[in-house]
Amino acid sequence: MSVSLEEIVQYEQFDNLEFIASQIVEGFITGLHRSPYHGFSVEFAEHRVYNNGESTKHVDWKLFARTEKLFIKQYEEETNLRSYIVLDTSSSMLFPYKSGKISKLSFSVYCAAALIYMLRKQRDAAGLCLFSDKIETLTDTKLNTTHTQMIYSLLQNLIKENAIPLNRPTTTANILHQLADSIGKRSLIVLFSDMFTNGDTEELFAALQHLRYNKHEVILFHVKDKKMEEQFQFSNRPHIFIDLESGKEIKFSPNEIRETYKQKIAEFYKELKLRCSQFRIDFVEADINEGFREILLPYLIKRSKLY
Numbered sequence: 411m412s413v414s415l416e417e418i419v420q421y422e423q424f425d426n427l428e429f430i431a432s433q434i435v436e437g438f439i440t441g442l443h444r445s446p447y448h449g450f451s452v453e454f455a456e457h458r459v460y461n462n463g464e465s466t467k468h469v470d471w472k473l474f475a476r477t478e479k480l481f482i483k484q485y486e487e488e489t490n491l492r493s494y495i496v497l498d499t500s501s502s503m504l505f506p507y508k509s510g511k512i513s514k515l516s517f518s519v520y521c522a523a524a525l526i527y528m529l530r531k532q533r534d535a536a537g538l539c540l541f542s543d544k545i546e547t548l549t550d551t552k553l554n555t556t557h558t559q560m561i562y563s564l565l566q567n568l569i570k571e572n573a574i575p576l577n578r579p580t581t582t583a584n585i586l587h588q589l590a591d592s593i594g595k596r597s598l599i600v601l602f603s604d605m606f607t608n609g610d611t612e613e614l615f616a617a618l619q620h621l622r623y624n625k626h627e628v629i630l631f632h633v634k635d636k637k638m639e640e641q642f643q644f645s646n647r648p649h650i651f652i653d654l655e656s657g658k659e660i661k662f663s664p665n666e667i668r669e670t671y672k673q674k675i676a677e678f679y680k681e682l683k684l685r686c687s688q689f690r691i692d693f694v695e696a697d698i699n700e701g702f703r704e705i706l707l708p709y710l711i712k713r714s715k716l717y
Contacts, residue, residue, distance in 0.1 A: 427566045428559075431523035435531075438524075438706050457481040491534040491713060492551045492595060495522045495561075498603035498633075499568060500542040500580030501654040505604075506635055514633045515574060517698040518602035519565050521631065521705045525600060526565075528706070530558055532713075537597075538564060541585040542578050543608075548592065579655045582607040586617035590624045598627045598716065600709065602696070604634055605682060608655075615685045622689045629712055630686060631696040631705060632679075640675055642668050 460469060460480035468483045503515035522538075529536040530553070537551035538561045547564060549557070567573055582603060589599070599621055607614055621628050637643045644664040652659050686693040694708045 427519075427523045427562050427569075428527065430520065431527040431562075434520065434524040434702050435527050435706070438703060457483060491529075491532070491598060491716065492537075493525075493529055493534060493598040493600060494537045494539055494551065494589075494593065495525060496539040496541070496589065496599055496601045496603075497522055497565075497568075498542070498580060498582065498601075499540050499546060499574055499578075500606075501574065501576050501578040502580065502604055502606045503633070504574060504576070504654055506638060507654060512698055514604055514635065514698055516569050517696070518631070518633050519568050521696070521702060522600075522602060523562065523565050524702060524706060525709060526558065526561055528709070534713075536561065539589060540564065540568070541580070541582075543581045543584075545585060545588060548589075551597070576654055577657045579608050580606070581609060583609055583613040583617040586614075587620055590617070590620040590626070593624075593626065596625045596627075598629070598712070600629050600631070602631045602633055604639075605630075605632060606655075611678070611681070615682075618685065618691060619689050622691060627712065627716060628689075629692040629694065629708060631694045632682070633696045633698065635699065636695075636697040637699060640672070640679070642671050642675075 457470060457473065458481065460466075460482050464482070470481050470483050473479075473481050497518055499515065503518065504513050506513065526536050526538075533553065535551040535553045536558070537549045538547060539545060539549075540547040549561065549564075552558075580603075582605065586601075593599075605614070618628070618630070634640060642664060646663060646665045648661055648663050650659055650661045683693050685691075692708060692712055694704060696705055
């Protein structure tokens with residue numbers, strides 16, 4: 411069983427984020443032919459008696475040859491990865507605002523919850539950072555159940571109605587500089603953001619470079635509504651466009667600026683991808699109109715390369 415985006419929209423107020431995360435992950439893993447999900451490091455722990463009807467995959471045949479009894483090998487997963495899920499909670503992430511569709515923020519929350527679920531299954535320590543124009547939350551990286559439940563609770567609160575106010579700006583560059591200085595040990599930083607920020611884009615690129623300079627591995631999930639924010643597919647009639655972070659309004663017909671807008675946004679995206687490539691940052695386009703596969707698979711590939 412897996413959860414579709416349409417079902418996610420219906421579950422916006424469903425108070426069991428861990429359950430939804432489990433359905434996303436298990437459905438994703440089931441769909442893989444050969445999953446790196448099972449490739450994490452394991453150590454032998456003990457034997458137990460084989461039960462009739464079980465898979466014989468982990469039967470210790472050498473022990474069977476000596477004892478003529480069937481025993482299953484049990485393993486203990488090693489904790490060898492420290493990860494921070496870093497989530498942009500500024501107002502621009504509320505787009506498309508009150509449209510009945512999943513927002514960039516909600517999409518990011520469900521992706522983050524799925525990654526937390528995977529981290530725990532793989533015995534990897536996880537931490538959470540929520541930010542707008544300041545760091546709202548920064549937890550330690552831990553593996554225990556209490557810590558994991560706290561993270562799920564923090565994420566659950568983000569998708570409650572009116573949890574994030576309008577006119578909430580972001581200063582992504584400053585936040586990333588702070589993170590680079592605050593996180594002492596080498597970690598995997600998984601960033602979910604639309605990368606819209608107040609300030610110079612060069613400073614934003616410098617902040618991404620700062621994370622890599624401090625030896626952190628980085629995956630940037632660039633969250634966007636591709637149809638609206640990149641292709642500008644609004645109907646050709648006058649619209650009132652509102653900046654969710656500043657409240658400023660402007661009225662015009664999309665056809666008047668569509669080509670100019672698409673050119674400018676394409677230039678920014680191209681430069682962002684280029685800088686990430688130069689800094690050896692994994693860049694993933696996270697279109698909220700698509701499924702979760704493109705979010706989970708790059709993480710697994712990254713993890714398999716690191717450990």
